[in-house]
Amino acid sequence: MGRRRGRSRIVELRWTCSSCGTAGILGRHKVCPACGSPRETEEMSMAGLGAGDYQGGRNVGTTVTDPALLALGREGADRFCAYCGAGNRASATACARCGGTELVDERPKNPPGAPDDDPLPLTPSRPRRKKGRRFLLFAVAAAVVFGGYRYWATRTHDLAGTVSAMSWRHDTVRQRWVQVTRSDWRDSLHPAPAKMPVDGKGERPGVEILPSTCQEKFHHTEQYACGTENVCSEESYQVQTGETCSESCTDNGNGFATCTEYCSPTYSTEHRTVCRDETKYCDRDIFETWCSYRTWEWTDVETKTVAGSSKQGTHRDIAWAALTPGALERIAKRSQYEVVVDYRWDDARLQERIQPRKLGQEGERPDGRARDGAYLSWTLGEEVVVEKQNNGDVAGVWRGKARDDPARRR
Template sequence: MAIQEGRWDCRSCGTVGILGRHKSCPNCGRSRPEGTRFYLPEDAQAVTDEARLQEARAGADWLCTYCGASNSAALEACGGCGADRADSERQAVRDYALEEVPRSGDNAPDSPSGGEAARTSSPRRRGSLRKFLVAGGVVGGILLLLFLVFRPRHKTLTVTGFSWEREIDVEAYRTVTEEGWDLPHGARVKKKWRDIHHYEDVLDHYETRTRKVPERVQTGTERYVCGKRDLGNGYFEDRYCTRPKYETRYRTETYREPVYRKEPVYRTKYRYEVEKWVHDRTKRAAGEDREPEWPPLRLAENERAGRRTEHYFVHFTDEEKERYRKEVSEAQWRRYEAGKRYSARVSRSGEVLEVTFPETKR
């Protein structure tokens, strides 16, 4: 059972982190009062000195009724005034769960006593903070480098030309032969037959099999450190609890597993003729002027114009004569002026991301 030396704070002069072995403040000499809050730093080491261990195991300190001095439980008379211990009050003994162990004393801002002494961080905390700051700096540097490499560049682009493309899909109304499970309106059946539409799982039989099944089995109990005990004399000791100990064991289990077969499901399938509009060809027109037009169409009686698509491009060069092309809507395309300069954002791969039009003067 490990014992650790705690700390306490002097409420009189504000000294913090006084070793638990001291019954009075080494700075101002005031005796440790009743109700002193003992606390345990996170980096506190186990006590190994036999004299300190005996002092810790002696019991809670007692407070002299006459002079108020704090005395070891091993003393029968006050070390300050010599008065007999008699019925003097003792420092309280407290039990804490691990997450409730006090880490600061009476002079910490959040303590019940409301002391104003500054709390000092332990070397371990300072080391952890330093590592965190170094790691954060490395990550931040990498992110900054990636931002500088991939961020868009601002360039001044000059319009050097325009181009456009327009397409019209031509559809023809024709008799087509198709196959399917259902007949569309107006279809003329040429052939029909029974065919496999899909498969269904049908139970065929059962097979007896074995498998390993895990089970949690209690094999005993174990003691573990579940908290700390404030011994009321400046020392803390581990509190132990008992919990069941388990291990995973496997047993063989027999079971029946269903086995299924794929059973085909038949339906009538058709080969039929039907009249419908189908894609026949695409007519295209393109140019590098400012007068886009649709390609001329010569349609037969059984043809019609279908889907229309159009694309408009503005061509630029930058100050280093590097060329760019940006697709825009027709309305934007007509706003650009040949030979005019525009401010733009360009990606590292050469894509024009955004072009800023100059404000129109009123």
């Protein structure tokens, strides 16, 4: 419920005679009772509507009940004689003082074309909110700082480096195709016959579920609707407890004012318990079938390792151990290679370790960045270029001597 307009009433104002100074003259009088001077436009700013004339939001003026005074108060704003300036009732056709027939409304303080004696100061415009602008400026500044740091951090420098060490490791593994027992959920098992390898290839593991091994086993927990339950909670609500009223008074321009009552409801916060039936959920364990099965897989049965480090100008020691596969066996080879590059950065001696992916051919010299090049393409003691970023990361290692070539920078 919003604001409600209540009753209206008429109150009588009081004015002060500018000729003799008599104050508190009732608004019904258009002539000063003391000196007989007529009420003119400059005496229309009457007492009775100031801040001190209100108490508890209501005007303290007495409500006019006399029918004649009510008619006078509701008649309309006074009109003033254009000749003598005397005030007259709104319904008058001639001046009560001089008989002039030209009656006008209250004369404005500054007639059209007259300069303003006391111009009102311009109302300053409300300053714009700067919160959004400040946030935008902060975001832009943060983006600039972050972008600048990222740009600086990824700038690179070409540093002279030298291959200081090279090492390798070769594992020769003999693997056997063996039958094993495993367990898994029945839904993920697809029985199929196994196929034995020929010369270490062409095999298929197969799946054979073992009889009498399948059993129910806990798989997961799920929720389900298991009825309803009465759930109660406290809630607050507003209750109208009455209303507060105040008056707004408007000068009628004739010695009276109209006061209108406006009322707004008042509320209090109350609390109550509200109960409702809601769906109840319970947990239950879900079981699924777990089975053991036979399958085949490759298993390491023997490993021989040969390892070493390359010496200046030769890779002759690199070799593989020899193993002979038997029936249902094969030979697998695994390798690890490492090249160590020494370089200096801000007077600190550092190392970059490179793990080539393959052995390659001796004398192989790939172009460009050689981080993943063949092991045999490297030579102990050769000069390389370490591309170092400002943030300390190594962007790459190049073959050849260091030189300041912008085309090689990222």
